[in-house]
Amino acid sequence: MALNIAVVNQVLKRSQEYSIRQAVIEDLAQISAIENNTSSYPCSYQQLHDCIESTYLLIGDNRLLGFAVIVMVEKQAELHTIAIEPQKQGKGLGSLFLTAIVAGLPTAVEQFYLEVRVSNYRAIRLYHQLGFNKIAERKDYYRDGLGREDAIVMAKQCKL
Ligand SMILES: CC(C)(COP(=O)(O)OP(=O)(O)OC[C@H]1O[C@@H](n2cnc3c(N)ncnc32)[C@H](O)[C@@H]1OP(=O)(O)O)[C@@H](O)C(=O)NCCC(=O)NCCS
Numbered sequence: 001m002a003l004n005i006a007v008v009n010q011v012l013k014r015s016q017e018y019s020i021r022q023a024v025i026e027d028l029a030q031i032s033a034i035e036n037n038t039s040s041y042p043c044s045y046q047q048l049h050d051c052i053e054s055t056y057l058l059i060g061d062n063r064l065l066g067f068a069v070i071v072m073v074e075k076q077a078e079l080h081t082i083a084i085e086p087q088k089q090g091k092g093l094g095s096l097f098l099t100a101i102v103a104g105l106p107t108a109v110e111q112f113y114l115e116v117r118v119s120n121y122r123a124i125r126l127y128h129q130l131g132f133n134k135i136a137e138r139k140d141y142y143r144d145g146l147g148r149e150d151a152i153v154m155a156k157q158c159k160l
Pocket of ligand 1: 039081092094095117121125126
């Protein structure tokens with residue numbers, strides 16, 4: 001299953017500077033650079049490589065501004081990660097990107113899930129604004145220095 005790119009780009013049309021496309025292997029170096037610049041525990045190059053067919057890119061100014069990894073299986077979609085390059089954060093791009101992704105989910109998808117660190121207030125606020133609600137917590141789910149950090153599981157109903 002894949003995002004409906006035509007629908008996604010229809011949503012972006014109002015801001016004509018941006019577009020979304022599926023990633024290809026040649027994009028990996030740039031995806032990896034954004035991952036390393038935005039995550040304290042970045043995915044390895046190999047992990048990003050293995051997810052390439054589930055990776056979508058936000059393009060603007062003729063370059064990569066962000067990426068998201070979305071796995072879709074039957075009625076469920078899961079956002080594995082979303083990142084906007086540091087200099088472009090806080091300008092509404094994460095919100096625009098995720099709004100367009102939600103619009104482009106295949107019609108069969110009924111629930112959209114994600115997991116986020118309890119300390120990632122910025123991402124949690126964004127997800128709340130886009131209609132995700134907390135449905136569970138996973139104790140000690142993430143590595144955090146020498147310790148562990150809990151995850152919040154959030155879900156958005158795509159179909160009523
Ligand atoms: C999380 C992330 C994708 C959000 O993208 P963004 O482009 O910075 O977010 P936006 O500018 O669209 O802001 C959307 C909402 O996020 C929240 N937000 C954004 N910047 C914020 C800040 N500096 N402080 C607090 N909240 C903030 C706000 O709720 C904002 O809505 P508002 O402008 O109405 O207040 C981005 O910050 C990022 O790449 N972070 C690092 C990677 C990461 O943590 N990914 C999530 C892993 S689950």
